[in-house]
Amino acid sequence: MEVFALNALWLGPVVAGGVSLFLSRRMLLGWLVLHGFIQVLLWIYLYEEGEGLGPVWSFLWFSFGSKPFFYAIGLHPVNVWLLLLTIVVGHAALFYAFSDTPRIRSFFALVFILLGFVQGVFLARDVLLFFIFYEASLVPAFLLIYGWGGAFRRAAAVKFAIFTLGGSVLLMIGILWGYVGRVSGVWEEWRAMPLPAGAWLLMTVGLAVKLPLIPLHSWLGEAHVEADTPVSMLLASLLLKLGGFGLLSWVWMDGKEWAFFLRIWGGVSLLYAAAVATAQTDLKRVIAFTSIGHMALVAIGAGSGSMIGIQGAYHQLFTHGIVSAGLFAWIGLVEKQMGGRSLSFLRGIFAGRSRWQLPAVLLFFAAMGVPGTNLFVSELLVIWGVGVGAGWFWAMLPALSLLLTGVYFLRVYRELAQPMGAVQGVDSGIFFSPREAVVWFLIGWVLVGGVYPQPWLELLSYVGP
Template sequence: MNGFPILSLITFLPVVGMIIILFLKKEQANLIKYTTLVVTAVQLVFSIILLMNFDYSAAGVFEQGSFQFIDKFRWIEIKDISWLGTVKVDYFLGVDGLSVPMVLLTSLICLIATISSWNIPHSIKGYFALFLLLDCGMMGVFVALDFFLFYIFWELMLLPMYFLIGIWGGPRKEYAAIKFFLYTLLGSIFILLVMIGLYFSAHETLADGSKVFTFNLLALMDSANYTSDGILSPFNPGNLRFIAYIGLFIGFAIKIPMFPFHTWLPDAHVEAPTPISVILAGVLLKLGTYGILRISFPIFPEITRELAWYIALFGMINIIYGALVALAQKDFKKLIAYSSVSHMGYVLLGMASLSATGVNGAILQMFNHGTITAMLFLIVGVLYDRSHTRGLNDFGGLANQMPVYTGFVTVAFFAALGLPSLSGFISEALVFVGAFGSEEIRTLTIISTLGILLGAAYMLWTLQRIFFGKLNEKWNQLTDIDTREYIMFIPLTIIIIFLGVYPSAMLDIMNSSVNALVEFVSTGLSNVQLSGF
């Protein structure tokens, strides 16, 4: 695989698809759909090829040598007379065990979402063009190793998402779309500020020995690169690292979404069309936690250790609060949306444990939540397409009317509530084991286990309300799922069951990277005096 730019290909293939679509005519709807399908399918194939050539033993995280499939060249180079020395920005892509699961998830979910988009009602050309642009942005975030590049991909997602919710969404789409846009932009301005602050705090040594300011994430992780007077340099006694950490964390937390920044999510989910909900829950929410793992943790290890308890606290609040609110929902989609809030809490809890088990669990939970929740939203979509309502109390007894559908629903629900032998169980168990092992957050972990109980409660109650009991006469025309829906459900079901019985398939990919990350975070900058508390 040497020299073959597979990551650039995976990232920018959607843009190529988008350009092709822009040149097609509006009337060629099928051609547009098939182009998107081919692009996302090829993207998935490339991701699988990537996985097959991936060296499981190389750690990555903070060391360029053990990153794989690196694409790196100088992108911006500005020579200057006096100010700032030379400005250099690299186009720098690479993957390690943290990002490969996310790359796989993104390409899988995008393919499934494309199939799910098949019956989008109008403006097909615009829809698929924006969809592919969104795909590029998401993939780019997961593979970028330069902060500047990361930020550009991060922001690239906003506009397509705004339009995808705003044009093809439900009745309150305008409100939901602008709320999503404003919230996430508010988050990203903090990320931008921290990015600029870090830029002025660290030097990268170039091949010719000269030192320049840098956006390179790996260089920013190395404490040897920091200057003595940079505002975010750990060696500057008056540094602002603590405030910067909180700013950066809020920026990422809005995407997760972490309580109290979660209020955009239910609106966005309820109004978005099904495929976009799938993408939102399946991939977009993972960007926040991925950002924390990739940037906050290794660049600010000393503050991460200091604030681990608070991260766990917010994880706990997410778990319990999300579950409680989900219990109170009457709208099927909103219920799933709040269950997402709850499930992302497990990720935060696992990360806060700062143990290999917990972080492994967190990343596995990111992947599993991506597949399970994607399936749950597809399930809502199937029902909504047929009945045009999402009220939980409008249904009942659908098990006899739609038996196959009920089967898939049961698998997804049980996976979501953490039944052993399905994938959700493994990741939640790992998160709890890891978090329990950390004495600091043990109490929070014990309280968090309540979330499992509540999760089971709302899931089972929903199952009961929709599928059991007496069939409402209104719904005796409902048909069971068709071939297209089979194609969406079967792969997800297989993955959920497979990772439930053989989680090592995924854990092995990330294990060496997670160990390196945990090691790095628990020892990094331990000799530095904390300031700003």
């Protein structure tokens, strides 16, 4: 049963994607609910089975010379919550999309397949398997950006593909280099000794494209903005996590030696992203650059040189996934209602509409890392980790994130809430829709994770060197 459940966690969505090609729009909704239900059940079963620490399943896939490659998948404290994140955000995005996305069957199929591969990345316990899933996830992501979204989506998709493939080349060379001196690439052996410096650098740069850190971020602004709202949700909350997860799990294992480098890179990236986000006039671009800033915190946590920082970075992967998906969903809602998402166009939409601003305020404050929201916990852990591992001066670097995120989110809020004159309408009531339910669903996760972070922190306490 365990073996079945583990495999079904990534094969299930792939099969579901195939099936959804043959269903009508209404049947797709039922299929989505059924699939989500089964996935959650499987996740709960696996979580209960090993209390978040297991199980693992592997067999010898093939061997090349003296190097065996394993098909090894399993649960681990670091991927348990990311698996759930994939299920939650993936199904939320599909629910968000189902009512009016054109070519719905192929859309569902691609998203399901993407979810399967993302689950595979998180589940993989052999570095080669990780790489295979990592590469495979590129194809549906590319097609999703290419096929649905704004006017310049094709250029954005091509750029996304070029960048990610370039990163993958470096990652692949790094992985092959890492095999020198190792018999196999299974989790325990891969992490038992430090990587050679060159392999470390290549893998880090390769994954930094996906994370992304500047100056490798240029694909993100366009891909997130041009993609359709549900695809933006998936990109921000899942695709970026692949980079962060790879960095933390497969590259970052020997603590302090190279921490300095990653800390500085992450810090520069954070300041840069905050500045660019401040200058944006397109709401979606603001959120896109927020993501860069938040993922820079993951890099800083990975380079904190202490276990608390690494735990914080893992936690940040989950929390940012929820928050960014919520923000994109909310912006999609506003865009749908108002017909635009430029700040100058939307100025004053909050005045007199408390229904509109409540989810926005909650999500903005969540992204600002305010207590009571889940991102607060992870940011604090990262800052704490840097303070412990590198000293108080370095701790100011991630702490600056609190200030700078505050600057641009309050600026955006100020624009949106600016009273514009006499006609500040009553609540129109049209705003309520299943899409708003998705936003509130994600906000629920934000608040639960912020008020009661124990289940997350409990598992992360098992994260060791």
